[in-house]
Structures are given as structure tokens and as C-alpha cells.
Amino acid sequence: MDFGSFLTAPEINVKVITYRDIFQDKAMLENRFGDEYKDLSAIIKLDHADFKQLDVKKGDTVILKNSFGRVVVKAMESGYETPHKGIAYMPKSPWSNMLVSDETGGTGVPKFKDISVTVTSAKGEKVTELML
Template sequence: MGFGQFLAAPEIKLKIVTYRDVFQNTAQETSRFGEDYEKLSAVIKLDPKDMVKLSIKEGETVVVKNAFGKVVVTAQSSGHEEAHQGIAYMVNGPWSNALVPDETGGTGVPKFKDFEATVQGSKGEKVTGIRDIF
């Protein structure tokens, strides 16, 4: 038994920005419940320095949660040359929508593009299935 087993995985608060993706949209047209759609949608793109803070590597799963929902998705490096620590990107889809605040500020439109969540490594947990979101 090692000391490390008692330490919680690091957790950081991030601003999530959602975006549209033509490849994910094409996979959705083929099969919303298909493996390709999940692979392209259940993803969070992080700044490499945020990945270091979380002690995670490309392709590992993370828990993304806030007061409105919780999902397990695959972490990827964003690939942006400019640093964007504290900001993560998720494609529009059921996984990001599960986290969107229901507060609209009187506009009637939820804040799909800009909300906060905490992210934490999940040590091999499986990605939340689309059927578990609906």
C-alpha cells in the first residue's frame, strides 16, 4: 500500500467554451448513438499546462462537473500555440450540454458558450455513455 493511494486527484476550475465541429456533426448524421459520434463528442480540449496540473496525459479520461451535471470525457491537448490556461473547449453535444447552466439571465437562452466547471482525472473511468446522459 503506497501513500499516493490516499491522495485525491488534483482538481481545477475551468471556463468551458463550446464550439461546432464538422467531423462530429457528420458522425451525428450517420449515427447519434454510434461509436464515432461518441469518440468525437465526449472530449474536452485542454491547455497542456492545465493537463500537467491535473496530472493527466492525452487520451485519459477526466470528470467534468458543476452544479448542473457531471460527465466523464476524454482529455485532449487543444493544439493551440498560444497558452489558454483556465479555458477548455468542448464540442456542442450531449456531454457539454449536460453541464450547461439552466440560468438564462432573463434572455431565455442558456449560456452554451461560456460556463464554469471543475475537471479532475478519473483514473481509467469509462466515458459517460450517451444513453446515460438522456
């Protein structure tokens, strides 16, 4: 066994903000279970500094987890010039919904804009598949 096998993968905490995407919506209308929809939906967009801290590359899979669920998605750089360390973006989708609290505070509407998750490298794991 080598020394590296005892080290844990870097882990960061981020707040996830969900958003709607017209290209993702178009892909969903064409085939909700197709590869194009998955490629546009099963992603998290991270700040450049968060990318470096996690030691992942664009398109690598990462594990997102909190007390409500666990999901594997692809990591992408957000591309925003203004730094937003600790804030990540995900399209509204079944993948982001796996992390949403069932608590609604009496409103009946889940909190899609303020999801706290821990992010770690998935080291080659595949994106979480949707159950039919």
C-alpha cells in the first residue's frame, strides 16, 4: 500500500443556487432520459478557486452530499469573471432535487436557492443514473 491511499480527497462546503436553462429545457422536451439532457443537467458550476482546492479538472465527476441526499455529477467552471468562492450553480433537475430539503417552513415550496452541500472528487465514478 502506498502512502497516498491513506490521504482523504479534498473536500469543500458550498451553497448551491439552482437555475433554469433554456438549452436544458429543450433537451428535456426532446428526451428526458437522453444523454443530451443528462449532459446539460447533471453538472455543477464552480468558482475557479473551488476547482483548484478540489484538485479536479473540467468534466471530472464530483460527489455532492448533504443530510438529504448524495449525487455524482460533472464539475464545470462557471466562467464568471467575478469570484464566487463557496457558491456553486446547478440547473434545476432531478440531480439537484436529490439534495433539496423536504422542509418548506410552512410555505409548501422547497428551498431551491440555498442548498448546502459538501463537494469531493468522485475519482472516476459515473454520473448518478435516473431511476425509471
